[in-house]
Amino acid sequence: MTQVIGKPIKRKEDPKLITGHGQFTDDIKLPGMLFATMKRSRYAHAKIKRIHTAEALKLPGVMAVYTGKDVQDKIKPIRSIWLVPGCNLIPKDRIPLAVDKVNYAGEAVAMVVAESRYIAYDALELIDVEYEELPVVVDQEAALAEAAPVIYDDVPKNIAFTWKAGDVPEEVFINAEVVVKQRLVEQRVIANPMETRGAVASYNPGSGDLTIWCTTQNPHIHRITYADALGIPETKLRIIAPDMGGGFGAKIAVYTEEALVGLAAMQLKQPVKWVEGRQEHFLATSHARDQVITTELAGTKDGKILAIRAKNIANLGAYLSTMGAGVPTIDFGLMVTGAYDIPYAQAETIGVYTNTTPTDAYRGAGKPEASFQIERMINIFADKIGMDPVEVRKKNLVAKVPYTNAMGCNYDSGDYHGTLAKALEAIDYVGLKKEQEEARKNGRLLGIGISTYVELCGLGPSKVAGAIGFGGGLWENSSIRVHPSGKVTIFTGASPHGQGEGTTFAQVVADKFGIPLEDIEFVSGDTLIISMGWGTYGSRTTPVAGGALSIAADRIVEKAKIIAAHELGVPLEDVEFAKGIFSIKEQPDQQRTFKEIAWSANNAWNLPDGMEPALEGQSFFDPPDFVYPFGAHICVVEVDPDTGMVELKRYVCVDDVGRIINPMIAEGQVHGGLAQGIGQALWEQSVYSDKGQLLSGTFMDYAMPKARFFPMIESSFIESPSPVNPLGAKGIGETGTTAAPSVIVNAVIDALAPYGVKDLPMPLTPEKVWKAIHERSDGQ
Amino acid sequence: MIPTSFDYVRAASVPEAIQLLKNFNGEGKLIAGGHSLVPLMKFRITTPGTLIDISQIQELKGVSKEGGRLVIGALTTYAEALGDPLVAAHLPVLAEAIQKIADLQVRNKGTIGGNIAHADPAADLPALALALDAVVHITGEDGEERVPIQDFLFGPFMTALPETSIVTAVSFAIPPTEGKSTYLKYFHPASGYAVVGVAAVARKTADGVINHIRVGITGAGDCAFRAENVEKYLLGKTATLENISKAAQLAADEVDMGEDLFASSDYRRHLCEVYTERALRKVLL
Numbered sequence A: 001m002t003q004v005i006g007k008p009i010k011r012k013e014d015p016k017l018i019t020g021h022g023q024f025t026d027d028i029k030l031p032g033m034l035f036a037t038m039k040r041s042r043y044a045h046a047k048i049k050r051i052h053t054a055e056a057l058k059l060p061g062v063m064a065v066y067t068g069k070d071v072q073d074k075i076k077p078i079r080s081i082w083l084v085p086g087c088n089l090i091p092k093d094r095i096p097l098a099v100d101k102v103n104y105a106g107e108a109v110a111m112v113v114a115e116s117r118y119i120a121y122d123a124l125e126l127i128d129v130e131y132e133e134l135p136v137v138v139d140q141e142a143a144l145a146e147a148a149p150v151i152y153d154d155v156p157k158n159i160a161f162t163w164k165a166g167d168v169p170e171e172v173f174i175n176a177e178v179v180v181k182q183r184l185v186e187q188r189v190i191a192n193p194m195e196t197r198g199a200v201a202s203y204n205p206g207s208g209d210l211t212i213w214c215t216t217q218n219p220h221i222h223r224i225t226y227a228d229a230l231g232i233p234e235t236k237l238r239i240i241a242p243d244m245g246g247g248f249g250a251k252i253a254v255y256t257e258e259a260l261v262g263l264a265a266m267q268l269k270q271p272v273k274w275v276e277g278r279q280e281h282f283l284a285t286s287h288a289r290d291q292v293i294t295t296e297l298a299g300t301k302d303g304k305i306l307a308i309r310a311k312n313i314a315n316l317g318a319y320l321s322t323m324g325a326g327v328p329t330i331d332f333g334l335m336v337t338g339a340y341d342i343p344y345a346q347a348e349t350i351g352v353y354t355n356t357t358p359t360d361a362y363r364g365a366g367k368p369e370a371s372f373q374i375e376r377m378i379n380i381f382a383d384k385i386g387m388d389p390v391e392v393r394k395k396n397l398v399a400k401v402p403y404t405n406a407m408g409c410n411y412d413s414g415d416y417h418g419t420l421a422k423a424l425e426a427i428d429y430v431g432l433k434k435e436q437e438e439a440r441k442n443g444r445l446l447g448i449g450i451s452t453y454v455e456l457c458g459l460g461p462s463k464v465a466g467a468i469g470f471g472g473g474l475w476e477n478s479s480i481r482v483h484p485s486g487k488v489t490i491f492t493g494a495s496p497h498g499q500g501e502g503t504t505f506a507q508v509v510a511d512k513f514g515i516p517l518e519d520i521e522f523v524s525g526d527t528l529i530i531s532m533g534w535g536t537y538g539s540r541t542t543p544v545a546g547g548a549l550s551i552a553a554d555r556i557v558e559k560a561k562i563i564a565a566h567e568l569g570v571p572l573e574d575v576e577f578a579k580g581i582f583s584i585k586e587q588p589d590q591q592r593t594f595k596e597i598a599w600s601a602n603n604a605w606n607l608p609d610g611m612e613p614a615l616e617g618q619s620f621f622d623p624p625d626f627v628y629p630f631g632a633h634i635c636v637v638e639v640d641p642d643t644g645m646v647e648l649k650r651y652v653c654v655d656d657v658g659r660i661i662n663p664m665i666a667e668g669q670v671h672g673g674l675a676q677g678i679g680q681a682l683w684e685q686s687v688y689s690d691k692g693q694l695l696s697g698t699f700m701d702y703a704m705p706k707a708r709f710f711p712m713i714e715s716s717f718i719e720s721p722s723p724v725n726p727l728g729a730k731g732i733g734e735t736g737t738t739a740a741p742s743v744i745v746n747a748v749i750d751a752l753a754p755y756g757v758k759d760l761p762m763p764l765t766p767e768k769v770w771k772a773i774h775e776r777s778d779g780q
Numbered sequence B: 001m002i003p004t005s006f007d008y009v010r011a012a013s014v015p016e017a018i019q020l021l022k023n024f025n026g027e028g029k030l031i032a033g034g035h036s037l038v039p040l041m042k043f044r045i046t047t048p049g050t051l052i053d054i055s056q057i058q059e060l061k062g063v064s065k066e067g068g069r070l071v072i073g074a075l076t077t078y079a080e081a082l083g084d085p086l087v088a089a090h091l092p093v094l095a096e097a098i099q100k101i102a103d104l105q106v107r108n109k110g111t112i113g114g115n116i117a118h119a120d121p122a123a124d125l126p127a128l129a130l131a132l133d134a135v136v137h138i139t140g141e142d143g144e145e146r147v148p149i150q151d152f153l154f155g156p157f158m159t160a161l162p163e164t165s166i167v168t169a170v171s172f173a174i175p176p177t178e179g180k181s182t183y184l185k186y187f188h189p190a191s192g193y194a195v196v197g198v199a200a201v202a203r204k205t206a207d208g209v210i211n212h213i214r215v216g217i218t219g220a221g222d223c224a225f226r227a228e229n230v231e232k233y234l235l236g237k238t239a240t241l242e243n244i245s246k247a248a249q250l251a252a253d254e255v256d257m258g259e260d261l262f263a264s265s266d267y268r269r270h271l272c273e274v275y276t277e278r279a280l281r282k283v284l285l
């Protein structure tokens, strides 16, 4: 067996998916299954006066209609899992169906259950809800104003929390040679996985067992929450995450519809399915980012950064979503210094309720926001002191790791300067600057953008989770079962949903046991089969669940070796294991294969005294610390001055994500992350009217990035193993969304330098860019 | 994303389709490729009682040459038109435009007649139809009719098509020999439809005097329109950069521009000018 770790193995999960044999939530069909639809509020803020359901109930095929009053004593509010301490947090839980008042457009007010999906949709139109409109506030800054409408009587000024970390003595700013300050807006975006959310619930009235198949990145967190909400024992609820068409953070959150479907199945004693429509998804699944960040940077004239101070006003939407409080505080605040050695740092966040869809994690969650502000500030600082932004980066980049940043985060491995040097060489920075100079002489607007980002991933040590108010552990569970035939099944508590761990985990185990990849199966996403686990997000699956996997595999090898020594009649020390063969030192003809030992362990005819039969290994791995992927990204754009269109000409990225198990999958993660990050920089934006109507609520208006928008990505890796997990992996899923927005914005602002443009808010749509050029040209 | 319930019938011929339209008395709706109609039904913007499927009427498929015109059967799909040798020989600009419509799946189903009959203000073909002096062939209760495209397109999703009539074909004038034609499109980043699409057809004499010019613009306003002021300005003038640039300034003259989240009316007006100038340069220089 040759080593497979590090090889670009084709994904084991793909043949099933690309031949249409995947099983997604909507593919699940059970006998007697009913369909649920949700009546959603037209208004962003209104009192519910009456709900008329009689007409809907009369429609043949309608089995039940539930309103908020019907379910309020049957399903508890869905609690947020991350109650950040020390910030006077007032959590407002999502309620299953609104009772007295709706707080955002799209909030569910009633559920229909009918014999077919068509009837269930038709019935929605027969439900009449009488509302009394209330004043609406959608913008978080406006929500803080004295005269702003207040959404909750017990939340003055709509402030859900005020959080602070770090402290910069005022003198640092007073005495600094240079201070720059900029207001930067992380616009609201909407994760649009190809598969929207959905759930199928099935109840056995005899046993009281409830099974819910649903689109979740973390089935065990869903189980804990829904069991509590429905008032049933955790042991009576099984959550299954079948195949999933992406999540991007939006399927971490625990929503209400899945619990409602569970309740309906229990009450009607028939299976019930609900599948979110795309327009419904735009309204009902969590939105993201929507943070207004004002950062001040103090530095010296020759480019040394002394301090950074960021103020973030975060729009939480109408309710506190699952990780809603953690994303703009801990996830953001701890990383505001980026990859730079900055002695003083301070981050403050105000969380604000508004009449909008709740916000939550979105690929990167907090780290992209932190990275965006520091990377933009570096360029703004460089511009102010007249220095090349690359030089400012070189001057401030962390010189040596391990390094502890001003907030206490321990950057784990790698060479920050070397990585930047490699990226500069890959794009020929010196040549590029010359080319840009020439282009400018000819009136062409060429721009170069750069980011040397770092992110905090691999969540994480459970002690830290407890300290930061995360309502659970962050360890992970992997187990390996060696069957009598020598075939192997991997079980993990992480819940990959497109990332490819079915392949990469098999690669790890194939190398550990010296067996072919075909012999290894992968199971995840079922709370009945997997005892416990915390799910897939925060680039944690490979570092944490992969760590557990590696330890579990070692445990199996250890036991197998003892059996081999016993069978071969030699002391344990004399047995060597390599490439699937147990052999005796200096006696290579005496050997046992992994397969043979698997059979021996399982038949138990001749095991060492006291040894238990079977060959299974399990590990619950709690990492000692987080991991810190970092890298240098550089791009070239050209702006068409006539239309303002931005053409992305080149994108070079060098990422140090620790050990790479499958370079093809790694590259795929980079490409996807970049598309999403560049999408935020150039096209994506969720827009509300003043009345709280979502104007960008379909794909006709919300611009998802398309393949044709991108050049070939020039991606390469440096592998500096992380010391905090056995695989040395650092996580790769979120590098693109963390790095790309600032790379692109820095490039476009650089392109517009001849017009004196200093900053523009994302997304940099052609009209915005054209106007910036147009206004400046008129003024000249 | 689920339409209301509806009935479905398939018409085998044009007279049968017309009879069915009559029978259903305004409640029937023709379906051709379904790629504009079905999305509207799923949004429940349109809720027809009965769909009358005309997609299998073979006599409404195919391309023929009649004098200086190509007549394209209403049910010819984009993909069929794209692969047609007459289109390749006489209307390469139609092929150029079709390649800019949506994606392969849509082009395999969507029809030329459906595109024109639907009169989507952001669709591509209306611009081309205007620049190629298209004529819409209509059959109704009272027989056949031929309506010039400018009289056919009324406003957003509005046409001169009587309720019980059907578009049987669209004919396009073959551009003059030695002339040039082009279709330039500014794609909406979300929908892929035209924010602005400019079709231009032109010919000059040996000494550079413009003796034929048509400019059709789609996407920008409520309805595709002919940029007649541009045409008037250029006709009889020599094709110089300066003349082109001056003419292009008139592209959206006297026309109300639309507006959406992506592009304001000011920006659309500006884009009309920029894309007209670019199209004119391509066909005149």
Ligand SMILES: Cc1cc2nc3c(=O)[nH]c(=O)nc-3n(C[C@H](O)[C@H](O)[C@H](O)COP(=O)(O)OP(=O)(O)OC[C@H]3O[C@@H](n4cnc5c(N)ncnc54)[C@H](O)[C@@H]3O)c2cc1C
Binding pocket: B029, B030, B031, B032, B033, B034, B035, B036, B037, B038, B039, B074, B075, B100, B101, B102, B103, B106, B109, B110, B111, B112, B113, B114, B115, B116, B117, B118, B120, B122, B123, B124, B125, B161, B165, B166, B167, B168, B191, B192, B193, B194
């Ligand atoms: C994802 C997507 C992207 C698209 N992008 C573009 C684009 O970039 N540019 C573009 O131009 N279009 C685009 N379209 C629209 C597409 O081109 C449609 O197929 C076309 O506009 C309508 O043709 P159809 O045959 O599908 O008509 P249908 O959807 O069947 O019908 C549309 C309307 O026309 C009527 N109708 C159809 N045929 C006739 C007839 N012969 N006589 C009378 N009435 C008739 C119908 O009753 C209906 O009201 C897109 C569509 C989709 C789904």
